[in-house]
Amino acid sequence: MRKISVIGIGAGNPEHMTIQAINALNRADVLLIPLKGDEKAFLADARRDICARFLTNPACRILDYAVPVRNADGVYEDGVRDWHQAIAAIYERTLLNDLGEDETLGLLVWGDPMLYDSTLRIVDHVRAAGHVAFEMEVIPGITSVQALCAGHGIALNRIGLPVEITTGRRLAEGWPAATRDALVMLDGVQAFKTVQDPDAEIWWGAYLGTPHEILLSGRLADMAETIAQTRSRARAEHGWIMDTYLIRRPAADAEEDAA
Numbered sequence: 001m002r003k004i005s006v007i008g009i010g011a012g013n014p015e016h017m018t019i020q021a022i023n024a025l026n027r028a029d030v031l032l033i034p035l036k037g038d039e040k041a042f043l044a045d046a047r048r049d050i051c052a053r054f055l056t057n058p059a060c061r062i063l064d065y066a067v068p069v070r071n072a073d074g075v076y077e078d079g080v081r082d083w084h085q086a087i088a089a090i091y092e093r094t095l096l097n098d099l100g101e102d103e104t105l106g107l108l109v110w111g112d113p114m115l116y117d118s119t120l121r122i123v124d125h126v127r128a129a130g131h132v133a134f135e136m137e138v139i140p141g142i143t144s145v146q147a148l149c150a151g152h153g154i155a156l157n158r159i160g161l162p163v164e165i166t167t168g169r170r171l172a173e174g175w176p177a178a179t180r181d182a183l184v185m186l187d188g189v190q191a192f193k194t195v196q197d198p199d200a201e202i203w204w205g206a207y208l209g210t211p212h213e214i215l216l217s218g219r220l221a222d223m224a225e226t227i228a229q230t231r232s233r234a235r236a237e238h239g240w241i242m243d244t245y246l247i248r249r250p251a252a253d254a255e256e257d258a259a
């Protein structure tokens, strides 16, 4: 039977590749590389670097595909669903046209496939369409969250306290009610500026794991403007940016200090 291998490749440093991921890369008969936009050009290059460095299977075919553009007009959920269906159609065509019956298609997923990534949902669409039978395996990868915490040398959670992983768009709508600790991804609006707690602290990271990595941390009220300026300068210089950050507000009680 055909197989799809969804391989987490880490968040920017080729050395994030685990031995399990390298072995899965080398079991693939076809690898699909998505191409799209400036930021994605970097991501495509990073995938090629990983192949150049770790791929030892000379028979593996590397195929590019142009990622369809998501329709931003109309209802957001409809646009996302149509976009996923369009990518699912590309996976399906690849399985049918470019793979033999017992071959494996490798999908190289940024970071880890379980975190703010739709590859697994898109593979579900392919399965639901029912035009091609396949097995699937998932190989975990180092996430940008891990790279952020490692870069700053911090633990993600405080003792006994939850952390909410959310998006910049959601944070801009208001602080998450159930938690004092928020890990923010996909922030195109610099939502950290909307947090008005004078005692909040931030740990911010951009281009984590890459040669351009920037790490800044401190009291949010003191750092917000520095981060905003650093972010816009770096974005202008490189043409794209990916950043992630953790904000901690003082815990409501002293439970965190108990242990």
Ligand SMILES: C[S@@+](CC[C@H](N)C(=O)[O-])C[C@H]1O[C@@H](n2cnc3c(N)ncnc32)[C@H](O)[C@@H]1O
Binding pocket: 011, 012, 110, 111, 112, 113, 114, 115, 116, 117, 142, 143, 144, 145, 184, 185, 186, 187, 205, 206, 207, 208, 209, 210, 242, 243, 244
């Ligand atoms: C579509 S999500 C993909 C997350 C990915 N699956 C992971 O495990 O990290 C993209 C977001 O992840 C974060 N991100 C991914 N790679 C990053 C990096 N190298 N440096 C900083 N943030 C990164 C950013 O918040 C970015 O907007």
